[in-house]
Amino acid sequence: MAIVTAFRFTPQSGAICIDQESWHIWRRKNWFNDHLYDLLPSETTDLHHIELIYGGTGHPPYHREVTGKARILLQKHINEKKSETHEFTVPELAEVVLSVFQSVHRRRVNDKLKYLFGFNTDEFNAMEFQKNGEKRAIKQSCVKDRALSIVQGQAGMGYSPFGPPVEACLIGVDKKYGFSAFVLKEEDGVLSFQSCWFESIGQGRHGAAIRFADRLNDRFLNTRRQGEGNPEGLFVLLESIKESMDHFGQNGGSIRCMLIDSNGETKEQRLLDIRDDIARLAFEIVHTSQNNLVSREKAVSMVWDLVNGKTTLEKCERTLFSNSEDSNRLGKLLRGYKIGEGNLPSNGPEGELFNGVKTATAGKGEKSHDIN
DSSP states (O other): OOEEEEEEEETTEEEEEEEOOEEETTTEEESOOOOEEEOSOHHHHHHHTOEEEEEEESOHHHHHHHHHHHHHHHHHHHHHHOOSSOOOOHHHHHHHHHHHHHHHHHHHHHHHHHHHHSOOHHHHHHTEEEETTEEEEOOOHHHHHHHHHHHTTOSOOSOOTTSOOOEEEEEEEETTTEEEEEEEETTTOOEEEOOSSEEEEETTHHHHHHHHHHHHHTSOHHHHHHOSOHHHHHHHHHHHHHHHHHHSTTOOSOEEEEEEETTOSSHHHHEEEEOHHHHHHHHHHHHHHHTTSSOHHHHHHHHHHHHTTSSOHHHHHHHHHHTSSOHHHHHHHHTTOOOTTSOSOOOSSHHHHHHOOOOOOOOTTOOOOOOO
């Protein structure tokens, strides 16, 4: 969960994507962290035709707390405001999530002040606090300096020193505005609207942003406004997160992606959750396309059919290998071999497995690199 990316596909649709790698206790890695949250239940989204998705980078417990409290507060807000005339929008509900985000930050700051000095932020601002029923002034300069650095966010809050800052991307769709996206940052505590149709936060955000910029800079203004369309937009989003993984540390593992489209009548039609084996194979198709082992046009089509259930995992994998000029070479790429220099023997089980072509044997004096 080092990076979160988001991309608007059309005025009515878009998606958010995360990686699942994280660093633990300074040096250990795991590949299963998943901080992508659907904030609204289906009965609420179907009634009001709205979706809201949250993806976070940085300290995992922070986002767990924010999303848990946000779900409760969002439902309370909807129950209090709903009427025959009130139309809920993503910006309105995003403000509710922001209030929770700010309250969690303030709670963490107060906990640290209370633990170290026995007072909270309000008491620090007043320069006095209650202790055993009596008022005590905050006078020591070293205490005031340390407390101020905690309140201003300059002192550490117990997060890993290697992790990205605590930030979140919030995307959603509603009847009035279609697709909207926002960013929340612990550093400044504001809600920033995604005005350029893409977002990239966390470690490796620059690599992902370069892919988005390259794509959008090559399009006329009307195309940028109307979007790339869902199949192409999803592929560009996956390409962007792969760029970050290829060139930046702390990014890796598998991915998870949520695509939302306000044109859907039910939650199942509005929200597409791409995860686990499907996400992995989709990502491998992007990897294959970038190494010119299958055409980009065909790769876009395969990914879209896969995530929409128009084909099975097994059929999609066979289609991928059958559309490659060298299925054995493709197999080596996906198994981690470097294929760039061009002298890697094209042998392996893939030709026989997927195309019915028996594996070529290594020539005399040539060492086979095949893995059985």
